[in-house]
């Protein structure tokens with residue numbers, strides 16, 4: 801699969817077959833993530849993998865967080881739907897930013913810059929991960945609804961770092977059409 805095909809054919813997958821992902825496939829996909837560029841080559845990513853044996857616990861923790869948000873009056877948004885998708889996926893990869901332990905602290909401008917650079921680097925790693933997964937026949941879903949259980953998941957996973965996102969991975973049980981994109985002209989401007 802060439803890079804153009806991968807970019808064009810990638811989709812967010814929200815239905816997975818129960819088949820497990822072989823360890824060697826998962827390793828290749830994670831290695832692809834580590835080939836991403838990063839600010840000062842700092843490689844601030846950390847990948848924490850949850851497989852089926854721990855999936856039910858993970859989902860329970862996610863629902864704890866969603867319930868705690870509800871108590872604070874925060875509507876659940878798409879979090880319950882996303883939790884149901886994560887419950888089907890044989891693998892979830894949580895992606896942490898090892899350069900940041902407290903996302904919500906006040907920062908100086910240089911610290912803002914570094915945080916933004918690290919999160920961008922991690923975004924590139926996640927995109928590599930999703931394209932490599934596709935090349936291996938594995939579907940993926942990039943997930944930020946884990947923020948509904950941000951502290952709960954960090955605690956359960958035993959990670960002190962900033963949780964940037966999670967990825968559901970599994971063999972696709974759907975072939976969704978391409979979702980629409982804004983025309984290039986609507987998102988581009990040439991300075992004159």
Ligand SMILES: Cc1cc2nc3c(=O)[nH]c(=O)nc-3n(C[C@H](O)[C@H](O)[C@H](O)COP(=O)(O)O)c2cc1C
Pocket residue numbers: 810811812813878882941942943944945946965979
């Ligand atoms: C940063 C980010 C966070 C996302 N979070 C979620 C999520 O929590 N739940 C979900 O179902 N999809 C999530 N998505 C998937 C988007 O909804 C999806 O990428 C978008 O609708 C375009 O569809 P496509 O990926 O098939 O092109 C996320 C995507 C990105 C890039």
